[in-house]
Amino acid sequence: MTILYLTIPPLPHYIIGGYTIAPAGRKHPSRRNIEVFDLLVVTRGCLYIGEEDQHFEVSAGHALILRPDAYHYATLACQEQTAYYWIHFQTTGKWSLSDQPETEMPAERAKERALSSSIYTTQTFTKQLPQFAKLLQPSKMDSLLRLLVQLNMNDHIPSVRWKQQLAFQEVIEHLSASMEAQGPTPSALCAEQAASYLREHYRESITAQELGESINFHPVYIARCMQKEFGCAPFDYLMRFRIERAKLLLLQTDLPIARIGEEVGFNHAAYFTSCFAKYENISPRKYRQRFSHG
Numbered sequence: 499m500t501i502l503y504l505t506i507p508p509l510p511h512y513i514i515g516g517y518t519i520a521p522a523g524r525k526h527p528s529r530r531n532i533e534v535f536d537l538l539v540v541t542r543g544c545l546y547i548g549e550e551d552q553h554f555e556v557s558a559g560h561a562l563i564l565r566p567d568a569y570h571y572a573t574l575a576c577q578e579q580t581a582y583y584w585i586h587f588q589t590t591g592k593w594s595l596s597d598q599p600e601t602e603m604p605a606e607r608a609k610e611r612a613l614s615s616s617i618y619t620t621q622t623f624t625k626q627l628p629q630f631a632k633l634l635q636p637s638k639m640d641s642l643l644r645l646l647v648q649l650n651m652n653d654h655i656p657s658v659r660w661k662q663q664l665a666f667q668e669v670i671e672h673l674s675a676s677m678e679a680q681g682p683t684p685s686a687l688c689a690e691q692a693a694s695y696l697r698e699h700y701r702e703s704i705t706a707q708e709l710g711e712s713i714n715f716h717p718v719y720i721a722r723c724m725q726k727e728f729g730c731a732p733f734d735y736l737m738r739f740r741i742e743r744a745k746l747l748l749l750q751t752d753l754p755i756a757r758i759g760e761e762v763g764f765n766h767a768a769y770f771t772s773c774f775a776k777y778e779n780i781s782p783r784k785y786r787q788r789f790s791h792g
Contacts, residue, residue, distance in 0.1 A: 499677070500552075500629040502563060505592040505622050510535075512666035515585035515646050522579060525572035534586045536564040537669075539633070539643060543580025548573045556582075559636040561673060563629050565595070583643040587666065591622075595629070627670065628677040635672060642669050688713070689727035692720045696736045700743065701763045704736065740764070741777045748786040755782050 504510055513534060520526075526538075526547055538545060538556055545556040549570040556562045564570045566588065633639050645665050652658045691713040696704065706717035709732060713720070724732050740762040747758045759770030759782075774782045 500597045502627045504625045510589040513586040520580045528571035530569040537585040540582040546574035631676040634676040685723045688723040
């Protein structure tokens, strides 16, 4: 399955859409680099579309997202009357494409995910959308898309444009759910369980063996899964989480530096200071001074 990865925020935004009833013999238009995503949802018949070297048969109850940077074209005319919604949308954020959803997450995106726990910066996350999928709830999707098209009549009104964007986010959620219904991979399950354990017990001294026994996976397998899903080893993940908790305490309390180190799982103040400086390029004391006094 080919997957689109959208970094959020910013949210993908709806531009324009419509509903087309194409008679037998009509072909979808061929276009190149249209600079917007084109979502096609077929309610009757079938569209035969190619994008670069891939070919798709989009039948009723299926959805296809055509990329903004690719060449797409009809591979065959409609064999029967075909009805479909077309929705143009875009994102000003990062996006990428992968045709191997179970392989290792790109390093840049994994690093962003692992480091996005600070509440003092805008937190981003990745939304995964199937480029081509059988819809989980075709009738629900039909209702949402019909609403979007109907709202076009009054989209000169700001409150209506707002309603369009809200409805479109539901469309995105339904597309994502069509893929997520397949369930997470064993690797993702292992990594998430390990991350949850580390977050829950971050104040404690944890060994690889204890982590493995707690979630019933071998430590080597856990390390491999976390590297794949989060872009870092288990104890690097733990260290990053401890540092983030320490940053909160530095800004929200007057506790001494050594005590804060103890609160987040460091037994020695010097080691805490060393680790904090390694990850933040500033000492805990200077971090507190910088953000507490502007």
